[in-house]
Amino acid sequence: MGKGVTRREFLKIAGAGTAAVAGLSAYPQKALAQNEVSWLMHPVHFAQMGKGELLEKMAAETGIKVKAVQMPFPQYREKLAILLRQGSSDFDIVGFSNSWWDGSLNEYLEPLNGLMQKKPLVNPADILSMDGFKVGDQIFAVPYRIGPMILHYRKDIYKKYGLKVPKTMEEYRENARFITKKETGVFGAFVMGEQTFFSLWDFNTYLFSYGGAYFDNPDLKKAKVILNNQKGLDALKFWSSLREENLLPPGVLSATWDTFITNMQQGKIAQGINWSVYIGPVNDPSKSKVAGFLDWALPPYAEGTGLSCGISASSGWGLYIPKASKKKELAWETIRYITNPQSDIYMALKGGGPFRGSTFSSPEYKKFTPATDVIKTALENSAPMWRPVGTIRNASEVVDKVVIEITSALAGKKPPKDAIDKAAEIVKNVVLG
16 A cells, blocks of 8 residues: 555545445456556546456456556546555556646656566557657657547538538638538537636647747757647637537537537537547447448648648547555556457447557458548647646646636637636646746
């Protein structure tokens, strides 16, 4: 047991209680065997491993067992940070997204370079998103669920009115205006506007696709905040105009990824920029009214930026080893197995976000996902949520404060100029000091 909190105390503060969280686990809560590692994970990740089937396969092939403890959002993010900072050795592997990777956690995470030198990853050149988990020369995690933002659209509605797949943001808005006017009960666009990191994820694709950024230099010692330059302002104006023109379905200010899936399945939206990993549920015949009527394309870009496609804000989960783990080498063997090419294909076919080029080329995945080429191209042209990644201390504070500003503009409570200026001020004060 690690210092700071006991396992019982940890489960209690997680908000579910010992019995509830243990019930989510695929394995009994008991002392670890010598060949066993503990892994704190999100339920979605357990599902993409066949609800534990891949872990059982690994155990049969390698002898390594995993005690999986699942925890849903929003508890996961906050409780994981608590455990790391308290030096808990309860978990040997943890997963979190590079989009909310706080640089202040790095001292509690094990750099993987030494472990990689002893036992390299299988074909590391095949991994498309490794840079999203590096700080300088140090590698802190290996990706295992990656997803770029892409355009989901109703091809039947496009065909009905002779609409073209939009390449630019203005074409996207024109389609949205036309569809919302012509189709009763169907809206032409979608935005995740909940006042959490979801709205930041959503807005960043527009920011990047307008040629904007948070900093002008990845070296924070030299960087200046440029979030509120003309590109950033234009991106926020466009983003907020979608609600101002009533092109979004009701409830946008509480909308998340789950709202997108539900609205798309029910045929309430005809276009939307959202994550590629949701192709499966929105096109599932057993759940979606519009299954078979959907298609996908690269996100649009703003004219005059010199871009040939939109720059997706990619969100990627990585596997990290806490520095306090007593089983680092066994944890590394587990990560090597879970991220090998065969495992990536397995998880991709279970709704995961593939991170290997070989998976996108595999016949199995091409058959499973009709937008294989779109996803791969979007991923290759994507940008991490933060530039730089993993070095911003108090990144959580930045997210929590910036989303208040951008959603204020989305809600029409604050002019976009005032909102983007305040957001830039927050980034400057918190990050650069």
